[in-house]
Amino acid sequence: MIARLRCKFVVITMIIVMSIMLVAFYSNYSIIKSTMYDQSVATLETALRTGKTGDYRTFLIIKDLSGIQQEQGRERVDANELVETALKCDNDIGDIKAKQLRFMKIKVRSGILIAFTSISEELDTLTNMTRFSTVIISCCAFAFLVISIFLAYLTTKPVSESIKKQKQLIADASHELKTPITAILASSDILLSDELSEDKRNWLSGIKTSAEDMSFLVSDMLSLAGTDAKRSKQIMEPLNLSELVVSVCLNYEVLFFETGKSFEYSTEDNIFINGNSNQLKQFIKIFLDNAGKHSDDGAKINVSLKSDQDKAILVFYNTGTPIPSNELHRIFERFYRVDKARNTNTGSGLGLSIAKRIAEAHSTKIGVVSDNSGTYFFTKFKLIKQN
Template sequence: MFKRLRNKFILLNMTIITIVMISAFAIIYMITYSNIQNENQIKLTNIAVSPIMMNSLVKSDDSNTSRVFVGKIPNDYASTFSVLVGEDNQLLNVHSYLDLPEGIYAQATQLATASNKESAVISIDGQRWLFKINAMNANLIIRGKSGVTQAPVLEQIYFMDVTESYNILSQLLLTFGAISIVMLFVIFGISLFFARRAIRPVEVAYEKQKQFIADASHELKTPIAVIHANAEALYANKTATVESQQKWLDYITAETDRMGKLVSDLLYLAKTDSEAVNRELAPFNICHVVTDVLLAMEAVVFEKGITLSQNIEPDLIANGVPDKIKQVVIILLDNAVKYVNENGSINVTLRKSRNHILFSVKNTGRGIPKESLPKLFDRFYRIDPSRAHDGGYGLGLSIAKAIIENAGGKIYASSVEGESTTFVFELN
């Protein structure tokens, strides 16, 4: 399921980026193409503005080249030539600064006149020529052995070599293609990386949800079975008095109380997951909260022969809900009392560190394995599975984490195996 979701995410991301990239390249190419075409048209138009004066053009009928060359080559004319066209598209004369084969001029004239366009691009032997046709009404003077004659000139066609411009456009397309291929591979790698990162929290949450449902079902199964067994015992002695059946009733009451506490804890955790918990935090004196909890637990600590030391700075103000923070302190102290070693010690510290209030509970004992530390605040997690039914459900630390995070703080644990365990929470 998650693999398909990841693949869809990658496909969607690749499709969107590819469309955007191709659109951007297409716009750049179109703008470049339009600019080059306009520049060539303007250049050719400027060249064609001053047509050759026909009266100054004289052609000998015994000439082999039929071309006119005039002195030094102007820069604007370096890649251009023009032809004079008479009746029936007959090539009358060539005005060129280029050393081209005679057939090129005839072929260019034929292609230009056959296109039936005033201006266009033609291709000859791998070269591209932009032409422009100007209509004329003049005569070409021809001197020959038979005398001087005149040939009507109907059109003057200007040609400009635009091969380099088209090579630039082709190179631009190749560059865009190479960049596109490289970018697609890079984008695929980036998309795959972020898709995995994006899907991972969903996958973890889904697995935790499955585990949570399985653990909750397992925890509810035991009290339900106990209640059912005790109810069966009551039905087996229908004629007995309530007083004689008190033992079974007490068992049922105890299990329903445990189930009620479990359901209450689960509801609170569900509210924190959906961010439905009221976060109206207010400043309060956390020293009073910690002191009250310590006073209430003195009897339990004394009975177990535990040494309790405390280092509490006075008048420390923290932001939070006092009753909920008190619940966290009780959870951490109760946890320390449960897991302290015989005749061990518990140290409670409350102090200010820069802009934070730090509360820590440290108890001696066998400690917590390193591999278990990241799972301590998971729901229903127990380090010692043999204590699965000691009256708790493994939700205490999960609730403590939810309360502290809801108050804008953080909670964590550290341990030295065989020596001690420390739980710490920070509040603003």
């Protein structure tokens, strides 16, 4: 999370800086180009009005019925080609880039008078300006990149340390809570084994149920803290995902049968991926537990695993009350649970958040579709070839 935050900070900073520099360059370039254009046009207008060129860069050509006559300026120019090009232009002012010339033409009594002026200096100035600006912008961009990376690290360091301390606190607190919760559960079992009145038995059963809920919550918190801490240093190795899915599903057959739910699973043989077997077992259990909690008696629960090109597709399906569409984007948040109409069973609200972290550690994402026909959770893993 911190790495993504730093990356966003750097990207946004660089976009702003580059935008400002490019706008500044373009504005300056446009002003200089416009100024030089206006100056050359003024030179052409003066030459046409006075009949004098003023400097060596400008010359006049008149075309009348007798042909082309060079009035002022250069002695040797290809007048025919220049006049022909100028006359083809619909506008009174134009450029001949191949000759690095700008012209202006007007009609006079004797024919057409055309003034030409060199724009080689103008083009050279703009070209040099572009090259110089490119170097300056590149250097500034690199400098700002280094600065923004440093600032991103500096500004997020307190947040990073705070998150680490928070995770450590959760892990420490969870470990400390496990011992008294285990003692409460053990004591409840011992007391419930004795002959008790119905009121006392109900009272103790309530205590045991609450302790079990707390135990599940503590386990989930420990699991989530462990997943976050080990994401960067976990060991990935080739494994048979088909066998792993089957082994987990076998343990749930009896559980779903006892609760009156139809459970089926189908797997394509010998699907191999790179992954962490313990985390993937937990990943599958989370979705099977989720399907069991959020489905009614007689509901259908299906698990399928198949390959498609270079991907292994794992799908979990269960019938039941659909997840509202406006809550689909939030179900992977920590401690988030959907409305009570669907959430008839207790839970910590951490299961799907843990599953999301496991998926991210395996470079994949979890998709979800929920409607009246049921709820689908699916994810894709990259296949590997196994000899």
